[in-house]
Amino acid sequence: MLNLRMNTQSKSSSIVSYNREALASGTGNTVDCYSSSTNSPNNDYYDCGPCEKVSGRKGTGTKRTCTYNPPAQ
Numbered sequence: 001m002l003n004l005r006m007n008t009q010s011k012s013s014s015i016v017s018y019n020r021e022a023l024a025s026g027t028g029n030t031v032d033c034y035s036s037s038t039n040s041p042n043n044d045y046y047d048c049g050p051c052e053k054v055s056g057r058k059g060t061g062t063k064r065t066c067t068y069n070p071p072a073q
Contacts, residue, residue, distance in 0.1 A: 028067040034059030
């Protein structure tokens, strides 16, 4: 159990670090993200893990915020 917490904290701190760097550099948008999703063809949501937009699914589970950096066009 202790290893799981350590790994979770490490992963969480790297996500926070990434978000902090994106905010400091002035890139990205703060969005609401979700920990899980269900099929829903007419919806989009942001997945908290990689903080990326997912089409055709509806966000469920724990809601948080993350910094989304849209792909370069």
